[in-house]
Amino acid sequence: MQRLKINGEQVAVDVQGAESLAAVLRERVGLTGTKIACERGECGACTVLVDGRATMSCIQPAALVDGEVETIEGLAEEIRDLREEFADRGAFQCGFCTPGQLVRATALLREEAGRAGLDPEVVRHQMSGNICRCTGYQAIVAAVVEVAERRAGVGV
Numbered sequence: 001m002q003r004l005k006i007n008g009e010q011v012a013v014d015v016q017g018a019e020s021l022a023a024v025l026r027e028r029v030g031l032t033g034t035k036i037a038c039e040r041g042e043c044g045a046c047t048v049l050v051d052g053r054a055t056m057s058c059i060q061p062a063a064l065v066d067g068e069v070e071t072i073e074g075l076a077e078e079i080r081d082l083r084e085e086f087a088d089r090g091a092f093q094c095g096f097c098t099p100g101q102l103v104r105a106t107a108l109l110r111e112e113a114g115r116a117g118l119d120p121e122v123v124r125h126q127m128s129g130n131i132c133r134c135t136g137y138q139a140i141v142a143a144v145v146e147v148a149e150r151r152a153g154v155g156v
């Protein structure tokens, strides 16, 4: 039995062999906000935070996780502004990639906390591992920049 800290709670999970963190979150813990698509670390749909670092949970063996895991469910309150900005700007269509995008953006926004002038190209680069087949990325990048500016106390 492995103990994982997920969204602030200790959870005991009977991890099987090389089972991925994504599978454990979805199938054993019931946190289905984390999506699984490519299962090869190439699309970012499964992004969660482990000790604050954006992590592709589909290629992360759950048995090797030694830090605090945060999923989209645990971040919901912290990123209320970002979720609203995504909705207002139409930064999603089918929504499948959106949890991963929001989690990855959370890591970026934490890194940039308090600093104004976030460069859209930096956002584009840092979020390049999160693939969206619907939106063309423009609205996603704009939403992240807007929230960074607002959190830094600068109106855009």
Ligand code: FES
Residues within 6 Å of the ligand: 035, 036, 037, 038, 039, 040, 041, 042, 043, 044, 045, 046, 047, 056, 057, 058, 059
């Ligand atoms: S499902 Fe994990 S990176 Fe695509």
Ligand code: FES
Residues within 6 Å of the ligand: 091, 092, 093, 094, 095, 096, 097, 098, 131, 132, 133, 134, 135
């Ligand atoms: S909103 Fe459909 S894949 Fe991103």
